[in-house]
Amino acid sequence: MLLIHCPYCEETLPEAEFAYAGEAHIDRPADPSALSDEEWRDYLFIRSNVKGPHFERWRHVHGCARFFNAVRDTVSDKFMTTYKAGDPRPDLTAEEAAQ
């Protein structure tokens, strides 16, 4: 069972309260009709699927119900940090150095 820190509730709670919502920081195209087929493919289907620190969205469904972002190491499943939706990608150099 993962323990996840909700940055809104400011509490660390069991995974059962949360729903995973896919990779984070994927921007909806500003001008959809201008996109080529390759750009649509990248937006809709290509994911980084990294083996290591993964930027991802979670939703505190059985709590405040809000979406937030997290960085989780997909090899150990350890959360490196969580942050509010809309905040920029955190700089991971400190966390990575500490590991």
Add this chain to the structure above:
Amino acid sequence: MTHFSALSLLRNALTGHKNWAEQWPDAQPKSEYDVVIVGAGGHGLGAAYYLAKEHGITNVAVIDKGWLGGGNTGRNTTIIRSNYLYDESARLYDHALDLWDGLSQELNYNVMYSKRGVMMLAHNVHDVQSFQRHIHSNRLNSVDNQWLTPGQAKELCPPLNISSTARYPVMGAALQKRAGTARHDAVAWGYARAAAARGVDIIQNCPVIAIRRGADGAVAGVDTAKGFIKAKKVAVSAAGHTSVVMESAGVRMPLESYPLQALVSEPVKPVFPCVVMSNTVHAYISQSDKGELVIGSGTDQYTSYSQRGGLPLIEHTVAAICEVFPIFNRMRMLRKWGGIVDVTPDRSAILGKAPVEGLYVNCGWGTGGFKATPGAAHTLAWTVAKDEPHPINAPFTLERFTTGRLIDEAAAAAVAH
């Protein structure tokens, strides 16, 4: 290679089974091969076997970062069926089923393919309509699949609870009689032994670090933990790790890797004659020849390479089994494990040429590629040998995610396996 027969068994019995020869050598890499296959699962080993047998290409290496068959091939719950909705899928999985039929004889290795039947339960009107649609579509494709009433389902599988007061009552079921299970390890071992006998090198404990491309952009070989190996053709068949390997060749894949877990009970006497799947309560179950109940369901919710998965999923799975089979609610579970499965957006495989000369890819089998093993291996070998699609794998291109010509088994509601 010793040929297995009643006679060789008898001969070895007389000497206390002490003189069986090694089944295949543990090869070390040569400096160059005609074809390198990344991943010694059933698919990669099978492709090597068919390359040697059907296309005369024997200067082949299958390279694995661990031991052969230690990936999803050795971790899966071995359900084999072909009653998929779309024509493309039905053709591919039914081709595999045809090959499963003669596989033990072909490999001279007992893969224990058992056509015990796979029954999928319908618990609501949507299930009934969706399964009947599958049955009709399957009939048009000459794939066997038939409708059972709750009474007929119970007759086939006595432990089933068909009480109308159940939270999710059984309203009927779809049965594919030709479907069943096989012994997963034996599939890997059988292909490995038969491929090695034809000259294929199987190299274990040797991670492929990167695919190297030449100045012309074409594949030049692979960098491995045991050094560079030259090859003009490389086929990647690395399941949950495929996107990582492909990225090293500069190809980004429409894949996400999730843990998929399974568990087995303590062994008991034969009690469960077929395979039962329920997508609505979300679990499936069969009984192995050793007597263990083999149980699984869907993937964990988050992507991961941890090969472990979380307990909430196991709890959910076991709750579903107890719902449909109340007689098992005191059964003790022996162990659980996870594998990392490679999931595509439309839940269909990617099998064919990659957009780099000399590079081929077989992946995206996700939660259900064991059943496809002989078919995927057979058509992958064709594509590698001839550098062109096989008529059966032709629709399963990587390009479909650009053109939009998806094979949307995900939307077809055939959720698991």
